[in-house]
Amino acid sequence: MKLIILFGPQAVGKMTVGQELERITPLKLFHNHMTIELVSPFFSYGTPPGKRLVRQFRQMIFEEVAQSDLAGIIFTFVWAFDLESDWNYIQEIRQLFESHGAETIFVELEADVEERLARNQSPHRLAHKPTKRDIAFSEGDLLRTMENHRLNSIEGEFEGDNYMRINNTELSPEQVAVMIKKRFQL
Incomplete structure (x- = not known):
């Protein structure tokens, strides 16, 4: 099993690259907004109940996937490297999967801020992330x-x-997904 942590700043293309990677590999995508959007009709992600619920839903999914016979999961995350809590959170997820024999792969995306601001308004992003509308x-x-x-x-x-x-400022999601697949032989 593979745990791919696909990380980078907002609107860098994590979800879209993850969707393409899911399409060309046996891995399943679990992008961070899947739980944020689930909880947001009740509680904003910025509130204590919103954060707690998002974390609990993610944890339940991680636990079930780690114990399953799935090939693996792609998890997207905006990682604030200056926050110890983010480092600890990623380490918890990694330990959970590795305790079940999974291999953890880290893929970091970066793009120019101008490109990220343009991507922030893309119809594809807005279709999948209502809280970004x-x-x-x-x-x-x-x-x-x-x-x-x-x-x-x-x-x-x-x-x-x-x-x-x-x-990936100048690369398509398809190109990036192929690069990841080849590099890690997925």
Whole structure:
């Protein structure tokens, strides 16, 4: 089993790349907004009940998948590298899967902010993420998050065969998915 953690800042293309990777591999996509959108009609993700429910739903899915006979899962995540809680959360997920014999693969996406702002308004993104449809809010959130947190790794934070960093500013989701599939022989 493979656990692919596909991470990077908002609107970098994690979900879309994940969808393409799911299409060309036996892996299942679990993009972070699947649980956010489930909870949002009741509680905003920014509230304590919203965060708690999102985390609980994700945890239940992770536990079931880790114990299953599935080939693996692609999980998308906006990782604030300056927050110890984000590092701890990823480590918890990794430990859960690895305790069941899974291999963890880290794929980091980065793109120019201008491209991310354009992607933030794409019809595909808005179709899959209703909470992003208030463009002024989501654009402001994207910019604030970028100002307040470090959303891409620095050289040396990740090393080894199970890590790949891709600048996808000029690449299609299909191209990126093929690169990931080839690199990790998925």
